[in-house]
Amino acid sequence: MIEIVLTLKAAPKLRVDMRDVTPAALAALNRDALAQQTVWHGNQRVTLADLFSIALRERKDDLPALRLIGDLARFDRIGWAMESGRIEIDGSAGDYLGALMVAGVIHCGGNAGMFAGCEMAGGALHIDGNTGDFAAATQPGSMDGMRGGELIVRGNAGDRLGDRMRRGLLVVHGNAGDFTASRLVAGTIAIGGSLGTHPAFGMRRGTLVLAQTRVELAPTFVATAHDFAVIWRLLAKQIAALGGPFESLVTKMPRRLTGDLAVDGKGEVLQVG
Amino acid sequence: MLVNGVAIDDTFAEAFPMKATRLIITAHDLTWARHAAVSMTGFATSVIACGCEAGIEAELGPDATPDGRPGLAVLMFAVSGKELAKQVERRVGQCVLTCPTTAIFAGLDEGEPIALGKNLRFFGDGWQISKQIGNVRYWRVPVMDGEFVCQETTPVVKAVGGGNLLLLAHDVEAALGAAAAAVAAMQHVPNVIMPFPGGVVRSGSKVGSKYPALPASTNDAYCPSLSSVVAASALTPDVRAVLEIVIDGLTEADVAAAMWAGISAVTLRGVEAGVARISAGNYGGKLGPYHFHLRELAGSEQ
16 A cells, blocks of 8 residues: 655645545545646635645555645644555644544644544544643534544643543543543543643543542542452553553552433542642 | 274264354452353253253363463354354353352354353443443443453353263273273363263263154163164174263364373273273264264374
8 A cells, every 4th residue: 555645745724624535535546637637725625735735655554544744733633534554744733633544543643633533433642742632622612522532632721621532532641731631421541640730620530540640529529448459450451551640550450430410420539649 | 993902983973063152251359250160061061952052161260261260161052143142141140140250251262253251241230330341341230249350241152062982991980990081081182072970971872862852762782772673783792881981172182182082091001090992972974974983183294
C-alpha cells in the first residue's frame, strides 16, 4: 500500500478544515487528483498542493496511510469520522483531532488542540504532547462524548476532559484540568498527574483512576470498604501496560469512593496515590 | 490384537456432535474455587437426564487466570446451544455466584456467545455495575463478601461427546484399578472431561428399552450377570466386571488423544492386572459421525 506524505509548505493564515482528508479517501485518488483535492481555508477552498508538498511512499502493510509533517496547529478535524487506516502526524494538530473516528489509528507526535477525540466511537488516538479542553467530550450540543476506542495522551490535558464520556479508555499520563470526568456516563479515565478543581462533577457511572494523586472530592462521594480486588486486577493490568505513572498499578490497591450521589451515584473514583 | 496381553477389540466408539463452553472459576484460594466447580459440575453426568455433561478440566495457577488468582477450568457440554445457555445460567447462578470470593470468566476465545453474567447481573437489583476492559464486558454484582465479577458472555463451540472405552476385567477390583489408572492418564489431556463419578460409569446404557417411556436402558450385552442368559452377550465367562469411561472433548482429536491415553494406561499395566479386553460402545455407526477405532488408536504413536 502507498503512504501519502503531506509536508506543510508554510503555516496558513487561517484555519484549515481537514475533514475530507482521511487515508481511505486519499487512497482512492491518483497523484493529480490528490494534488487537486480541496479543503476549506477560512471561507475559501484551496488545494492540498497549495498547502503541502506531496510524496508517495511504498508501505508493506495493506492499510491506507497518511503522514502529515509540520506544525499543523491550524489544521482542524484531522481524522474526522475516520473509518480505517493510519494517520501519523509529525508535529502538532489543531482542534477536533480524531473526532467522531470509529476505527483506525491516529498518532500525533506533538500537541493537539481542543476537542481531541470528541465523540470518537472506536480506534486508537495517541497524542504524545498535550491536548486542549474538552478532549473525549461532546461536540457542543451533543448528549454523549467519547463512546468507544482508546485515547492516550502522554502530556497534559485541559479542562472538561471526558465530559459526558460514555464508553472507552481515556488515559492522560500528565495532569488534567478542571472538571475532569464531569458528567461521566461510563467508561474508564486514568490520570497519571494532578487534577484541577471539581473532578468527577456529576459523574453517573464509570471509573476515574488517579495513579499518583489524591484529590478532594465533593461531599457527594462516599468511601466504600469492600473487597474489589478482582475487577481492580483486571483494570490495572490494562492500564499498567501503558507504562509511565501507571506501571506499578497492579501491585497497589486503591481507595475507592463512589458517586456522584447527586446524580446516579454509580461511578467510582479509585485513588491509588 | 493384543497389547501386553490385553485384547483390543476390533470395534469403535461412536460419538456425537455437541455444543461446549469452557468456564474459568477463580477464588481467594483453590479450595473455594473447587467448592464452586464441584458444585457447578454436580449432577452433570449425562445429557439423558441432567441437561448437560460437565467436569473439571484442569487446575489453573494464578498466572493462567484473568484475575491472577488460583482457579479451575470447567468444560460444559450440551446437545444444543440453547440448552447449554440454560444450564450455564442456572449452574453459575446457583453454584458460583453463591460461593464465597469466586469470579467467573469465559475460557474460550472464539465462538457463538451465550449469556454468562448477562442475565445474572439482575441479581444486583439495580446496584450492578458494568465494566468494559478492552473488548470484554464484565458485570460487578454487589454480594455480601464484596462483589461478584463475571464476564458478560462465554463463547460456545462445536464439540464431540460420547467417546468411550469399556474395560472388561476379571473382577471388580481389577476393573476399578484399571479405570482409575485410565482416568488419571486422561485427566492430563487438555480439552476433555470424563463427566461420570470419578470419570467412570458402571451403568452403561443402550438406546431404548422394553418400557416405551425410557429412552435408554442397561447395556445387557456387557452385564456379567446376564452373560449366560442374553443371546447377544459380548462377554466371555472370565469377564465378571465391566466399567466404562465416557469422554467429551472440544474436538475429535482431543477425544482421540484421551482415548489413546486411557488405552495406554490400561495396557501398560498388562493382562496380569486383571483386564482381559478393551472394547467400546457404538450403535453400528449409524447415529454418530465420529468413530474412534480402538485398534487404530492402540497402534498409533501420540
